[in-house]
Amino acid sequence: MTDLNEGRVLVRETSEEELLAAIFPLLPTGAATLVGPGDDSAVVSAPDGRFVVSTDVLVERRHFRPEWSTGYDVGWRAAMQNLADIAAMGARPTSLVVSLVIPGHLPVEWVTGLARGLAAACAPSGAAVVGGDLSSGDDVVVAVTVHGDLGGRAPVLRSGAQVSDVVAHAGRRGWSAAGLALLDHDLGPLDQGLVDAYLRPEPPLDAGPAAADSGATAMLDLSDGLLRDAGRLARASGVGIDLDLGAFRGDLDRLVVAASAVSAASGTLAPAGAEPGPAGAAETALARDWVLTGGEDHGLLATFPAGTALPEPFRAVGRVVAAPSAGVPGAAEGRAPSVTVDGAAPRAHGVGWDHFRG
Amino acid sequence: MTDLNEGRVLVRETSEEELLAAIFPLLPTGAATLVGPGDDSAVVSAPDGRFVVSTDVLVERRHFRPEWSTGYDVGWRAAMQNLADIAAMGARPTSLVVSLVIPGHLPVEWVTGLARGLAAACAPSGAAVVGGDLSSGDDVVVAVTVHGDLGGRAPVLRSGAQVSDVVAHAGRRGWSAAGLALLDHDLGPLDQGLVDAYLRPEPPLDAGPAAADSGATAMLDLSDGLLRDAGRLARASGVGIDLDLGAFRGDLDRLVVAASAVSAASGTLAPAGAEPGPAGAAETALARDWVLTGGEDHGLLATFPAGTALPEPFRAVGRVVAAPSAGVPGAAEGRAPSVTVDGAAPRAHGVGWDHFRG
Structure with a gap:
């Protein structure tokens, strides 16, 4: 042999x-x-x-x-x-x-x-x-x-979110996308932690059963990006979701240095969605894009009844609101966003990964 | 859309x-x-x-x-x-x-x-x-x-065959390999039933639970060829298997016409293992090769205690014998065949499919 x-x-x-x-x-x-x-x-x-x-x-x-x-x-x-x-x-x-x-x-x-x-x-x-x-x-x-x-638990589906529930997140946001961008620009050594998050993601596996035990009403794995996957949960539940970008401050702070280096290396001044602004607007927008649309971190997004003591490491990142109604621009054509960020339609470079349309 | x-x-x-x-x-x-x-x-x-x-x-x-x-x-x-x-x-x-x-x-x-x-x-x-x-x-x-x-049944493993058990087969033997050979030589219309057996195999799915209920001691799915898969069962059980080629007479009769056409089309006189003989030896050898080494029919091979009333559509095709002993040529070097055909080492073109060595 x-x-x-x-x-x-x-x-x-x-x-x-x-x-x-x-x-x-x-x-x-x-x-x-x-x-x-x-x-x-x-x-x-x-x-x-x-x-x-x-x-x-x-x-x-x-x-x-x-x-x-x-x-x-x-x-x-x-x-x-x-x-x-x-x-x-x-x-x-x-x-x-x-x-x-x-x-x-x-x-x-x-x-x-x-x-x-x-x-x-x-x-x-x-x-x-x-x-x-x-x-x-x-x-x-x-x-x-x-x-x-399931150990006797009821499975937590995407479809159980209720208006006024708290939206909570466990895991990293945007690290994998940032790590991929660093590798893509030969900038890996700048933040090996982000690169490692791309190469070997570490989903918070224990948080799933913990969320179920704490009464989570809906849950999914964020594989294709926060906006895209939150939209899936919202549509499955017949609700809307309003996200609080500031809840991801820790991730944004970590990502902005990488975003600055990637912006400089790629020569792009600002991704779509960035507005003219002070120095630093481009990298801030890129870091925000990674948080909102970056895939493959495999964090968990779950909804809990208001007032639930969130199990570690979940953090509140938004709330469940009513589904877009006829009063919202675009709702009649089915184009109203089911996910908003700080109360407004999200401005982001993309809405997540599609295998066939890239 | x-x-x-x-x-x-x-x-x-x-x-x-x-x-x-x-x-x-x-x-x-x-x-x-x-x-x-x-x-x-x-x-x-x-x-x-x-x-x-x-x-x-x-x-x-x-x-x-x-x-x-x-x-x-x-x-x-x-x-x-x-x-x-x-x-x-x-x-x-x-x-x-x-x-x-x-x-x-x-x-x-x-x-x-x-x-x-x-x-x-x-x-x-x-x-x-x-x-x-x-x-x-x-x-x-x-x-x-x-x-x-399993519906309460004990799983039937490859490792339970006992010396003196009957070896039984359910399903088709060699049809898929013959259908593939027909397609490969643009001879599909000669026997569409064989071609269909290659394109859409029909394993005897109900025969598996029936075999378990009848006391089968070992069983496997024939995906890589009779000799190769029977050898796996024999080695897992620490026994030998002697197959009765005549038990596949029905399959051989069906396959010999296709074998004749394929032999003529490919211009080969005889595959390895064919001996010089009367007209028809080449196609007989090829049909025998399909039965012994053709893959992807997904029939079931099972062993039952002697005297078991075999469940339909199982047919006895051999018996479990002692594992090759030191008295058998090649046994000392681990080369003694664990599967024999009519008491002798099988002569066949190959011993089944290997994905990496082809």
Whole structure:
């Protein structure tokens, strides 16, 4: 058998069974696993009598760039973005399965790195990788499906927000987008913390079940940007959401230095939405854009009845208001924003990520 | 909104939300779904207190060719190969999630066709598609994860076969490989039934739980070929398997006409393993190769205690024997075959599919 520990062995120089034999010992195990990898299917405990399930896919050059992200980073991200979807229902993760498409020119250590990244991301929650599939292909594709257990809780849906609820957020806002922009302008060393937030996001997984226990009326994972995802929650609930930008002061303060450097490097004076103003307006607008529209931080946005003692690390960031009515400009045509910022229609460069329209 | 019913609309001319809106109404629904698509995660009933889970990925040009397979065919196949993994544990499917990577130049009707194919394949078992993810990418990739319920049965593993057990098979053998060979030589019209078996396999899904109820000691889905997969079962159980080629007489009779045409078209006189012999030896050898090594029929191979009344449509095709011992040539070097055919080491062109060594 080829020694797969030599870093320079390529995937095409191994067999599928050799590769699986190298990966299997690295995968995380967990208490819910009744039958693990190696049979036609795995068997997982579901003590609640229900299970929660979500799937997310990462595609090379769409979701990560091989020159920036190691296999470990991709494994970490693939796990975390899925684990966040379980947390957003108020559940705790139990198990994952992973379909992996890899080109033959990839080093085997990239693949074992991915397994280590999956394991590291799963370790705190005790979730296990219980199965998978491998195929060759031109581009790396990592499709992860994750399962969770509600522990008797009612699932927290997007559709339960009520007018006068408090809107609360847990996690980072805009860090991932800022880290990506830094990498894109060769400015990574300026703030490695932002870069790391892009490469290996750290969603507040425990906050999901805590929110459910505290009576959250609605919740979702912020994967495509605050405005876009808040709009989804608002529309699902038939309400409006007014956000308080000042609640993100901590994030804005962290991001403005990176925004300044990126603005200077890109030669753009101001993104769309910035108004003529004093020196610093461009970077302030860019930092605000990252907070409002940056994706992939995987924080949690939840609504709670007014007066709820918010569980850590949730912070109030707005309130639930009535859905846009006929009195609002554009409402008749369905164009009235369901999300406002400080009471006004948001001015931002974009409204979040769309895979097909970019 | 773009009218997605016009066949010539391309994926890149739609938004992700428009595409999802076109797909959602086509997806199969089922009784086990507590929270369906549209939230961060789905919630599925698991009355058994456990769930069975498996994942399989299809990659364009690796697992299907766009010029042969429609979106419907790919959706059908993606569902069926996963459903077969659930059946192979003795379980019944409840739910699927689907991660789909599609290039922008794909017609939207290819994607809606895929949803229809998934739905048609799931209809008999009542399994629902409860979630998914969409991404753009250069090649089509379909990663399906399927879940099943054991209904109180013990899962049937690969590792339980006992010496003197009967080896039984349910489903077709070699049809998919023959159909692929016909397409590859522009001979499809010669036997559309074989071509259909390749494009839209029909695993005997009900046979899995029936085998479990009849006391099957081991079972697996034949995805990579009879010899290769039987070898996996034999090694997992620490036994040997002796197959009776004559038990596949019905399949061989069906395949020999196609084998004759393919042999003539390809100009090869005889595949490896064929001995000099009378006219017809080449096609007989090719048909035998399809039966022994052809993949993707997704029949079930199971072992039962001798004397078991085999549930339909299982047929006895061999017996479990002792693992290769030191007395067998090659055993000392670990090269003794764990699977024999009519008591002898199999002579076949290959031993099944390996994704990386081809």
